[in-house]
Amino acid sequence: MVEERYYSITQTARLTGIKPYVLRYWEKEFRWLSPKKNAAGRRVYSDHDVELIRLIDWLVHKEGYSIAGARKRVGSILHLSSQLDLPLSEVRGNVLETIKKELTEIRDMLEQKK
DSSP states (O other): OOOOOOHHHHHHHHHOOOOHHHHHHHHOOTTTTEEEOTEEEOEEHHHHHHHHHHHHHHIIIOEEEEEEEHHHHHHHHHHHHHHHHOOOOEEEEEEHHHHHHHHHHHHHHHHHHH
C-alpha cells in the first residue's frame, strides 16, 4: 500500500511554483482543493491536492481560463477522472481532446446508419 505524503503550504508552494496567498485564494474558489489541517491547525496538502493545484495552474496560466472557467473545467476533469479510474495527471489536455474527437466520430457514424 502506498502511503500518501503531506506537505506544508510552504513546501506546496515550492513544489508547484504557486505563492501561498494564491493557494489560500484557490481553496476558496475550488471546492475540491481542501487541504486537511494538522494538530497545530496548519494546512497540509496531499499528493492529490498538489496534482489539483498543478491542474488549476495549467488551466489558468497555460490555457488562459478564467477562474470561473477553470472551476467548471476542473469539475469536468475530476468527474471524467473518476469515471475512467485514471489519476488526475493523466486526464488533461490532449487526452480530453482525443476522447472528445473519438466520441464525435462515433456519434457521426451512428447518425449515418439511421
